[in-house]
Amino acid sequence: MPTVRLLTDRLPPGPWIFGRQVDEPTTAPNGALVEIEDASGRFVGHGLYNASSDIRLRVLSRGRRSAWDRPVEALRQMIATSARLRSKTLRLGDNSDMWRVVHAEGDDLPGLIIDRMGDCYVVEYHSLGFWRLRNEVEKALTAITDGATVLHRVPQNVRNQENFDPEEEEATVEGRWLNEGGISYPVIPGYGHKTGWFCDQRDNRQVIGALCRGRVVLDLCCNAGGFALQAAKNGAHSVTAVDLDEDVLERTKMAVDKNNLDVTIEHEDIFHNLRRRAHEGQRADVVILDPHKLIRGRSSLEEGKEKYLDMNALALGAVAQGGLLATYSCSGALDLPTFLGVVFQAARRAERTIKILTIQGAGADHPQRPDFPRSRYLKGALLHVD
Numbered sequence: 604m605p606t607v608r609l610l611t612d613r614l615p616p617g618p619w620i621f622g623r624q625v626d627e628p629t630t631a632p633n634g635a636l637v638e639i640e641d642a643s644g645r646f647v648g649h650g651l652y653n654a655s656s657d658i659r660l661r662v663l664s665r666g667r668r669s670a671w672d673r674p675v676e677a678l679r680q681m682i683a684t685s686a687r688l689r690s691k692t693l694r695l696g697d698n699s700d701m702w703r704v705v706h707a708e709g710d711d712l713p714g715l716i717i718d719r720m721g722d723c724y725v726v727e728y729h730s731l732g733f734w735r736l737r738n739e740v741e742k743a744l745t746a747i748t749d750g751a752t753v754l755h756r757v758p759q760n761v762r763n764q765e766n767f768d769p770e771e772e773e774a775t776v777e778g779r780w781l782n783e784g785g786i787s788y789p790v791i792p793g794y795g796h797k798t799g800w801f802c803d804q805r806d807n808r809q810v811i812g813a814l815c816r817g818r819v820v821l822d823l824c825c826n827a828g829g830f831a832l833q834a835a836k837n838g839a840h841s842v843t844a845v846d847l848d849e850d851v852l853e854r855t856k857m858a859v860d861k862n863n864l865d866v867t868i869e870h871e872d873i874f875h876n877l878r879r880r881a882h883e884g885q886r887a888d889v890v891i892l893d894p895h896k897l898i899r900g901r902s903s904l905e906e907g908k909e910k911y912l913d914m915n916a917l918a919l920g921a922v923a924q925g926g927l928l929a930t931y932s933c934s935g936a937l938d939l940p941t942f943l944g945v946v947f948q949a950a951r952r953a954e955r956t957i958k959i960l961t962i963q964g965a966g967a968d969h970p971q972r973p974d975f976p977r978s979r980y981l982k983g984a985l986l987h988v989d
Contacts, residue, residue: 605631618713620660634731651732655766661713700781709970718798725798803965815839818888828855835864877917886923898934915949935980
């Protein structure tokens, strides 16, 4: 196994080690599983190396030598352990067909994301090293679920950051009806945003849905209607779902019809929609604001904060007196205190008084590392608005 040496006598905290922290050049090829040594030549862990990425090393183990001396066995064991946590301990299969099996850094497999969608696993690679282990990843998953379909995906931004082209045509599967919280949704695994479904909001959709009974509900950036349909199922007085993406709205309509629910669907940019509502004096008892990822990295942080500020100010203006706003951000580069600061600023702009009722995040199938704040990428706040 190749060796990569650090420039310090201590392994830095967290799962990422950057280029400025590594003694280079090294003989390790890109994507290799390597032994990590400190500046004095002492073994300090295992990791995946890529000289073409600013994240030079993704740390898999620390301290003493571990099972990664036998990488195939180690990978299979860790994936199996992660799967058991979801199925046996959390019992996620009791009320859903869709959940995250491996949450990258949160499961000590940095750069590897696996979502289960019925009989299909969608694997998203954020590391060249794991991409080179994809055959072993697939074998580990088919050992858990015999006959499962495994789809392998490399997002375009990862191809740029990790500097590799998979040079393989991505497999596709037909859409299927899958259950979440008693509702059937049309899902195409591996298609569209992320892996095909936002598993991270599963618990929040049910929590917010339960608060919607008898209330007028507005679901902004509704995507495939996850929040909207839960609100309708829980007896909302009326539900309106808004998005600019015609494709996701078509799937929302299919789900509405399949589940025999009543949801009004509006194909419109949310800024235009909210300004029109303000002009017409329309307000809702419960407003949900769950936009796509607005901040890709530090270079777009300030621009993204302005967008969050603008949309939250408009959304607060659409909430009826004494109503609720559930607002979210899935931008990992935006931490919770900063996000809440933006929301408070938006309340001042909208001239509304708010109280935080609860802070929300991703479900338990998205475990978090205390030493890696970015693993807590999804953040949300349920607000009372006066």
